[in-house]
Amino acid sequence: MLRLSLGLVTVFAFSVIIFSTFSFLPGDFATEILGQSATKSAVKALRAELGLDKPPVTRYFDWLGNVFQGDFGSSFSGRSKVQGDQGDRSREVVGLIVPRLKNTLFLTGVAAMLAIPLSLILGISAALYRNSYYDRSATGVSLVTVSSPEFFTAYIFILLLATLFPVFPTISNVDEASTLAERFYRTALPVFTLTLITMGHMMRMTRSAIINILSSEYIEMAKLSGASRYEVIVKHALPNAWAPISQVIAINLAYMLIGSVVVEYVFNYQGIGRLMVGSVYNRDLPVVQACALIFASTYVILNLIADLIGIISNPRLLYPK
Amino acid sequence: MTLNKSKELLLEMKNIHIDGFSDERWHKILKGVDLTLHRGEILGLIGESGAGKSTMGKAAMGYTQPGCKIIKGEINFNGIDLAKLTEFEKRKIWGTKISYVAQSAAASFNPAHRLMDQTISAANRLKINPTDVLKKDAVQLYESLQLPDAENIGDRYPHQVSGGQLQRIMTAMAMSPRPELIIFDEPTTALDVTTQVEVLSAMRSIVDKFNTAAIYITHDLAVVAQMADRIKVLRYGEEVEEAETRDMLSNPKEEYTKSLWSVRSLIKPEETNEDYMLSIKNIDAAYGSSKVLHNVSIDIPKGKTVAIVGESGSGKSTTARVITGLLPQLKGEIIFDGKKLSPKLEQRSKEELRRIQIIFQMPDTAMNPRQTVDEIIGRPIEFYQGIKGKERESKVIELLKMIELDETFLDRLPSELSGGQKQRICIARALAANPDLIICDEVTSALDQIVQEGILKLLQKLQKELGVTYIFITHDIATVKAISDEIVVMYQGEVVEQGLKSKILNPPYPDYTELLLSSVPEMDPDWLTNLLNKRSS
Numbered sequence: 001m002l003r004l005s006l007g008l009v010t011v012f013a014f015s016v017i018i019f020s021t022f023s024f025l026p027g028d029f030a031t032e033i034l035g036q037s038a039t040k041s042a043v044k045a046l047r048a049e050l051g052l053d054k055p056p057v058t059r060y061f062d063w064l065g066n067v068f069q070g071d072f073g074s075s076f077s078g079r080s081k082v083q084g085d086q087g088d089r090s091r092e093v094v095g096l097i098v099p100r101l102k103n104t105l106f107l108t109g110v111a112a113m114l115a116i117p118l119s120l121i122l123g124i125s126a127a128l129y130r131n132s133y134y135d136r137s138a139t140g141v142s143l144v145t146v147s148s149p150e151f152f153t154a155y156i157f158i159l160l161l162a163t164l165f166p167v168f169p170t171i172s173n174v175d176e177a178s179t180l181a182e183r184f185y186r187t188a189l190p191v192f193t194l195t196l197i198t199m200g201h202m203m204r205m206t207r208s209a210i211i212n213i214l215s216s217e218y219i220e221m222a223k224l225s226g227a228s229r230y231e232v233i234v235k236h237a238l239p240n241a242w243a244p245i246s247q248v249i250a251i252n253l254a255y256m257l258i259g260s261v262v263v264e265y266v267f268n269y270q271g272i273g274r275l276m277v278g279s280v281y282n283r284d285l286p287v288v289q290a291c292a293l294i295f296a297s298t299y300v301i302l303n304l305i306a307d308l309i310g311i312i313s314n315p316r317l318l319y320p321k
Numbered sequence: 322m323t324l325n326k327s328k329e330l331l332l333e334m335k336n337i338h339i340d341g342f343s344d345e346r347w348h349k350i351l352k353g354v355d356l357t358l359h360r361g362e363i364l365g366l367i368g369e370s371g372a373g374k375s376t377m378g379k380a381a382m383g384y385t386q387p388g389c390k391i392i393k394g395e396i397n398f399n400g401i402d403l404a405k406l407t408e409f410e411k412r413k414i415w416g417t418k419i420s421y422v423a424q425s426a427a428a429s430f431n432p433a434h435r436l437m438d439q440t441i442s443a444a445n446r447l448k449i450n451p452t453d454v455l456k457k458d459a460v461q462l463y464e465s466l467q468l469p470d471a472e473n474i475g476d477r478y479p480h481q482v483s484g485g486q487l488q489r490i491m492t493a494m495a496m497s498p499r500p501e502l503i504i505f506d507e508p509t510t511a512l513d514v515t516t517q518v519e520v521l522s523a524m525r526s527i528v529d530k531f532n533t534a535a536i537y538i539t540h541d542l543a544v545v546a547q548m549a550d551r552i553k554v555l556r557y558g559e560e561v562e563e564a565e566t567r568d569m570l571s572n573p574k575e576e577y578t579k580s581l582w583s584v585r586s587l588i589k590p591e592e593t594n595e596d597y598m599l600s601i602k603n604i605d606a607a608y609g610s611s612k613v614l615h616n617v618s619i620d621i622p623k624g625k626t627v628a629i630v631g632e633s634g635s636g637k638s639t640t641a642r643v644i645t646g647l648l649p650q651l652k653g654e655i656i657f658d659g660k661k662l663s664p665k666l667e668q669r670s671k672e673e674l675r676r677i678q679i680i681f682q683m684p685d686t687a688m689n690p691r692q693t694v695d696e697i698i699g700r701p702i703e704f705y706q707g708i709k710g711k712e713r714e715s716k717v718i719e720l721l722k723m724i725e726l727d728e729t730f731l732d733r734l735p736s737e738l739s740g741g742q743k744q745r746i747c748i749a750r751a752l753a754a755n756p757d758l759i760i761c762d763e764v765t766s767a768l769d770q771i772v773q774e775g776i777l778k779l780l781q782k783l784q785k786e787l788g789v790t791y792i793f794i795t796h797d798i799a800t801v802k803a804i805s806d807e808i809v810v811m812y813q814g815e816v817v818e819q820g821l822k823s824k825i826l827n828p829p830y831p832d833y834t835e836l837l838l839s840s841v842p843e844m845d846p847d848w849l850t851n852l853l854n855k856r857s858s
Contacts, residue, residue, distance in 0.1 A: 217428040224384060225416030225443040225494075239433035315478040316432060 003307055007300045014296040015067075018289055019060050063289065072097070072290040075279075093286045097272060101294065103174065104264070104271035107187055108256045111194035115256075116249060119199045123206025128233050130211060139207065142200030150259045154193045154266040161189060172269040190260075190267045197259055198252040205248040209241040243310035250306035254299045328359035331501060331534050332381060337394035339376055339385060339558075350376050350389065352558045358502070361532040365549030365566070367539055367581070369769035370740070373558040378504045378538045382419050383411050399501070416443035420495035422524075424507040426487035430479035436490055437475025444498035455497065462493040465530065466523040485516035492524050496531065503528065505537045509544060513632035513796060514840040521547055521842075522853055540769060542581055543842035546570055547849040554578050566846050581770055589781060591806045591822045594622035597656075598758055598790040599644065604653035606643050613639050614650075614814045621758070626784065626791040628805035628822075630798065630837070636814040637794045641760045644792070645679055658757065675705040678751035682763035684743035688735045694721075694746055695731040701753040720749040723786075724779060741772035748779065752787075760792045765800055777803050798841040802826070810834050 034043055047053045051062070066072070072093035122142075126135040145153070162170040168188040178186070213219065214237055222236045261273030268274075276291035278284075311317045334356040341350045351373045358364050366374045379385060383396055383403030396403040398419065403411060415421075420443065423429040430439060440462075441455040450458075456475070463471035466489040479487060488508055495503050508524065509517040525548055528535050537548045545552055545566075552569045554561040554577070562575050573579050599621040606614040614636050621627050629637045642648040644655060646666035655662040657677070663669055681687040688697055698717045702708050708716060718728045724745040735743055744764060751759050761780070765773040781804065783789060793804055801808060801822075808825040810817040812833045818825060825834065839852060 217423060217425060218431045220386070221421070221423055221429040222431065223415070224379075224382065224421040226412045226414075226446055227416075227442075228412060236431050236433075240431070313433070316480045319478055319481060 003304060007304050010300050011293070011297050015064065015289075015293055016060070018292040018296070019063065020056070063286075067293070072286060075284055075287050093290045096287060097275065097290055097294070099176070100270060100272045100275045103269065104257070104260055104273060106183065107190055107264070107269065107271060108194060108253070108260055110184070110187065111191045111198075111256055112253055114191065115195040115199045115202065115252070118195070119202035120206055120245070122199075123203040124210060124233060124238070126203070126207045127210040127214070127237075128229060135207075139204060142203050144200075145196045146200035146204075148197070150193060150197050150262050151266055153196055154189070154263055157189045157192055158266075161192075170267065172267040174270065187267075187269065190263045190269055193263050193266075194256050194259055198256050201255075202245075202248055202252050206241070206245050209244040209248075210237045213237045213240050239313060242313035246306040246309040246313075247303075250302040254302050257295060257298055328362065330357065331360045331362075331399065332356070332358040333395070333397040334377075334381060335395045335397075337377065337380055337396070338392040339373070339380060339389055340392050341376075341386075341389040343388065350558050351380070353394075354555065354558070354560050356381070356536075356553065358534055358536065360501070360534055362551070363528065363535045363537055363549045365537045365539065365545035365552040366555060367542060367545050367552060368555035368561075369540060369771065371557075372555040374538045374540075374555050375506055377555065378506050378536055379421075381502070381504060381536055382415060382421065384415070416500075417447055417498040418500055419502045419504065420498065420500045422488075422491050422495050422503060422505045422508050425511050426491045426508075427479065427484055427511075429491065430487060432479055434478075435475065436477055436479060436482070440475060440490060440494040441497055443494070447498055459493060459497055462496055462527070463490070465527055466490075466493055467519070468493075483516075485512055485520055488512065488520050489523050492520075492527060496527055496533070499531060499533075501534060503533055503535045505535055505548075507539050508537075510539065510541070514798070514842075515632055515836060517544070517842070518840045518849070518852065521849060524548070525849070541842065542570075543844050543848070546844060546846045547842060554581070570844055570846065588802060589626075589804055589806075592625060593806055593821060594625055596623045597621060598623040598658060599792075600656045601640070601644065602653050602656070604640075604643055604655070605651045606639055606648055607651055608639075608648075612651075612814070614643065616653075617811075617814070617816055618653075619809050619816065619819060621790060621792060622807065624784070624788045624790055625806040626793055626804055627807045627809060628793040628795060628801040629809045629811060630795060630801055631811035632796055632837070634813070635811040637796075637811055638762055639814075640811070641679065641762050641792065641794055644760060645677060671705065675754045676757045677760070678754050678756040678758070679760040679762060680744075680747050680751050680764050683767055684740065684747045685735070687747055688743065688750075690735050692734070693731065694733050694735075694738075697735075697746060698749050698753050701750060705754045716753070720752055723752065723783065724749045739772075740768055741775060744768060744772075744776055745779065748776075748783075752783070752789075756789065758790045758792065760794070762794045763796070764793075766795065766797060773800070774803075780804065798838060810837065 034046060044053070051059060054062075075093055075096055122138055126138045129135050148156075158170050161167050169186055170189070172186045172190055174183050174186055210233060214232075219232060219236055222232050227236065258273075260271055261277060263269070264271040264273040265277055272291055272294065276288060279287035279291065334354070336353045336355060337351050338349070338353055339351040340347045342348075354373070354377055356364070356377065366377060368374045376385070376389065380391065380394075380396065381398075383398075383406060385391055391404055394404060398414070401414075403414070406414075430436070437456060437459060440459045441452065444450065444455050444458075445452060459475060460471050463474060468474050468486055468489055474482065474486070474490070482490070492503075492508070505524065509520050512520060521544065535548075537545055539545050542552075549566050551563065551565050553563040554569075554575070556577055561577050562569075562573070564572075564574075569578070597620050600619070602618050604614055604617045605612065606617075617636070617640060619627070619629070619640070629640060631637050639648065643650050643664075646662070646664065646669055649664035649666075655664070657673065662673060666674075695714075695717055698720055699713055702713055702716050717731065721727055721730055726742065726745060726749075730738075730742075730746075735746070738746065747764075764780075765776055768776065777800065780791065784791065791804075793801070795801060805822050807820060808822055809819040810825065810831075810833065817831055817833050826838070830838065839855075842848060845851075
């Protein structure tokens with residue numbers, strides 16, 4: 001319960017930061033949309049219409065109140081530019097975000113399902129055969145993948161799998177009509193990229209968490225009671241390593257989501273990251289705020305889940321004295 | 322308990338050489354030790370830390386710790402040379418034919434599994450008996466080891482039972498596959514004396530019951546005297562002597578063996594003083610919501626030594642924390658040299674801080690590993706007395722001489738010192754503040770017998786020269802006899818009694834003092850038997 005409320009406080013604090021950061025950006029939607037030659041009165045009128053003339057604190061609480069009711073407001077862009085135009089094309093932020101969010105969750109979800117088991121298996125086996133050639137090459141390669149920026153990894157994939165050996169498309173445009181198989185095919189490269197940039201970290205941490213535990217006395221005891229190497233790692237070390245491992249996985253899933261901002265841009269994938277970049281460019285505050293809030297909440301939720309796994313996997317916390 | 326020559330040989334280790342790798346080079350840990358053991362026999366292996374007794378015990382299983390290797394030697398167990406077997410073949414013997422009971426039960430149980438699953442895991446591997454039969458057997462073992470609620474205790478996790486109970490469960494775990502040999506590696510060292518008695522008697526009776534052979538490793542002669550048929554003394558990786566228990570105790574041949582219990586002959590004549598250095602009055606203290614001290618009042622006479630004794634959890638160390646101001650009391654007051662001390666550390670003056678110093682149990686963790694001896698001792702001199710430069714250096718050397726070391730130690734790091742030397746440096750650091758009162762919190766319990774004796778003698782010498790007052794916190798009665806003038810007995814956060822050493826250590830005793838004193842092992846092989854008979858009658 002305490003963790004949950006702390007999580008809520010974090011999200012709340014984050015919303016303040018998000019809001020104030022965008023308020024301090026030079027220029028706003030009105031100046032951006034009307035251009036430099038706009039008259040002061042026109043800018044003023046547009047601001048009044050959008051509610052940008054109110055003091056920031058009032059705007060913040062108006063916005064927050066609406067968010068609690070599930071209303072993220074309306075996007076600034078797409079609204080009628082001319083006063084009196086009846087065809088208001090303004091779109092609800094929720095309607096704008098939900099399909100994009102689904103796309104992003106699909107992308108990161110597939111990447112996670114690939115990355116987590118792979119890195120666990122690689123990490124555990126590297127710990128099992130510590131200091132072997134396999135272990136050294138696995139940790140070495142993972143260091144390279146962790147250190148490369150995601151756009152670089154993405155371009156390498158494009159070069160290898162789309163240009164030199166054209167197996168997968170470079171543009172990952174999907175829409176409502178795409179079938180599941182099509183989606184897998186089109187998102188293959190961004191999925192590979194996200195998998196690769198997060199796997200190295202998870203694998204290395206799994207390996208070191210297990211190796212750390214291997215030096216404890218109960219592992220020596222297990223060996224002396226005749227447990228095999230496999231049994232020592234899987235039955236004795238792994239159950240005690242879940243807490244650190246789940247923390248790393250949570251951080252990496254969050255990182256994956258954030259990494260998707262760049263990856264979606266590179267592959268022109270219609271996800272929330274790409275939407276956010278575009279909206280920042282337009283100073284489309286309601287959309288940017290909503291996206292940022294979603295990112296922040298995901299981060300908090302993932303960490304909560306990791307803490308929960310840490311508690312469940314530890315009898316000392318689960319069963320008090 | 323006499324050795325029967327016609328007994329069948331179980332284990333024969335010949336000319337064992339083991340090297341260990343540390344500090345970037347190989348060291349010799351064992352230099353050609355022999356060992357024989359017959360079926361149903363218990364051999365005691367004793368020596369100080371670093372003597373190689375634990376390495377020898379593990380080598381009896383054909384196991385060496387990571388970073389160690391068997392250079393030479395034969396380990397014939399039932400006619401098989403364990404030194405020649407592969408890991409895979411040895412695993413079939415470990416845990417089932419030979420099992421191991423480790424020193425720290427709390428660290429040796431896997432925190433993630435229930436006790437019952439761990440107890441039967443080795444026997445389960447044999448695949449002779451089905452799991453439910455093994456579980457029933459384990460419950461019977463728990464019962465014969467006098468564990469409370471034997472039926473259900475196996476469902477608990479390691480953190481849910483006490484240290485003494487864990488140690489008994491580990492014995493049950495070792496016994497579960499009915500091995501031919503059990504290695505007990507300092508199984509009671511981490512326990513209180515009162516708990517130690519229970520665990521010792523439980524282990525002895527179960528080993529007797531199944532006629533299992535055992536190697537019992539310890540540094541405590543009095544403990545091994547209760548368990549072993551024969552005793553082998555090791556030092557620096559070599560055998561000093563071996564004899565049957567009674568012969569060894571009544572007639573030790575080697576000087577070294579004699580010195581092993583010399584600390585018990587150190588006795589100080591008691592004196593008291595009406596003038597108190599420190600009085601604590603009606604102190605209550607708590608960690609968070611759990612109250613650990615109840616109305617504690619203690620008087621410490623000037624220039625004398627007061628020993629506070631009790632088992633773990635009795636509040637001895639908490640009392641020290643309250644006196645130093647690390648844990649402000651909830652109620653009551655502390656009078657130091659006639660003046661009231663404020664409960665909080667931050668509100669005490671530098672002068673008050675200087676006059677009370679503390680020496681901790683673990684010299685390893687009490688010193689900054691990256692500071693040299695010069696920096697460790699020099700800092701309090703500079704901080705409290707404002708002495709710098711050349712004068713400071715000569716002060717440090719003076720202190721080193723006082724603790725019987727010299728200026729060659731100035732540039733050493735803690736890692737380049739032995740355990741006894743480290744504790745001496747900690748003493749010098751406390752003295753550097755020129756204090757009136759030094760609190761010694763279990764300062765000798767991490768040290769070997771001989772080193773202990775040296776430290777205790779040093780502390781007595783310093784008291785004579787400097788007139789410093791000691792509060793000596795310990796659970797070891799031998800140490801108390803050696804150093805104290807007055808004794809305070811604590812139990813569950815309360816003072817049971819306080820008085821002169823002669824009064825406390827002689828009858829009549831309050832119940833708890835009686836229990837505590839009678840639980841201290843004596844150098845008599847019949848001590849445990851007699852004690853158990855006396856208690857049960």
